Amino acid sequence: MRRQRNRTQMSEMEDIELKTTLLRSLKNCLEAADKLSKALEKTGETADKCSEILKKSDETLDVMIKNQLEIKRTLTEIKNIIQTPNSRPEEHKNQVKDSKHKEAKNTQLEKQNEKRIQKYEDSVRSLWDSFKRTNIRIIGVPEDEREQDIENLFEEIMTENFPHLVKEIDLQVQEAQRTPNKRNPKRTTPRHIIIKMPRAKDKERILKAARERNPVTYKGIPIRLSADFSTETLQARREWQEIFKVMITKNLQPRLLYPAKLSFRTEGQIKSFTDKEKLKEFITTKPVLYEMLKGIL
Structure with a gap:
């Protein structure tokens, strides 16, 4: 009985070991199957990537073939141009x-x-x-806060400087005003006065007397009388002012002719110039004038 019991126990242990071995083998088979499945999956991904690479390679090859055809076509056109005699150059x-x-x-x-x-x-x-041919421009008369009537101011200037003309000329004034009409707070010099005379002849007599008297004054203050011109003419005449002043000091008897021509006397002759370039060319042949004006022109 005892021997039979031992045999039974041994048989049960062998069954357990066999089952354990079978389970272990089954587990290994499952793990191997899982690894094989993953390997097959990666192989599939790799195959897809290879397919994409091959597709892109085909597209690149097509582009290269098209480029080569375009290059051949261009070279053919250039060859034809070169071989065509005188057509393209002409x-x-x-x-x-x-x-x-x-x-x-x-x-x-x-x-x-x-x-x-x-x-x-x-x-x-x-x-x-x-x-503006009958206008006189008066420059340098101070501005007062309560300025008197400009016509009376002009009469005072004439009486102070040209009493003989006051008796000979009818000082009837058509128009008199400061210009510009509005006071500019940034202006450092007084605004000019414009006097419109009835006759150009009277204006010329007054301006001639002003040139001969020099300086003309208003209540002892030096002022200047000149003809009134358009803005363009005035600007053109101003460009001669510096040269004009130098020539006065050298007794060259300069004058500004209409519209903006500089005239002066040199070596017994009267010379006139419409622009500075012509004057510059002239003084290069006159050493005295050149030394006089070289710092200005």
Whole structure:
């Protein structure tokens, strides 16, 4: 009985060991199957990537083939141009010639337009100067807070400086005003006075007397009388002022002729110049004048 019991126990232990071995083997098989599945999955991904790479390679190859065809086509065109005798160069020459002709024509039109504009501006300036031909511009008269009537002020200036003309000329004034009309707080010098005379002849007599008297004064203060011109003419005349002052000190008898021509006497002759460039060319041949004006021109 005892021996039979032992045999039974041994048989049960062998069954357990067998089952354990079988379970272990099954587990290993499952793990191997799982690894194989993952390996197959990665293999599939790799295959997909390889497929994409091959597809891109095909596209790149197509682009390269197209580029090579385009290059061959371009080279063929260049070869044809080179082999065609004188056709392209002649066409290029004609294009250059036409371009130069158009450029010359445009330049000529620009010059013509500039001349037209200058002529128009000169006409407007001349018309405006003609409108002002009877005006006298008085410069340097101080401004008072309660300024008296400007017509009476002009009469005072005439009486103080030219009493003989007061008796000979009718001092009837058509218009008298400060210019500009509004006071500029930033202005450091008094505004000019514009006197409109009834006759240009009277204006010329007054200005001639002012040049001969020099200086003209108002209550002992030096002032200046001059002709009134358009803004453009005044600006052109101002450009001569520095040279004009130097020539006065050297007794060259300078004068400003209308509209802005500088005239002076040198070596017994009267010379006139419309712009500084012409004067500069002239003084290069006159050492005395050159030394006199070299720091100004």
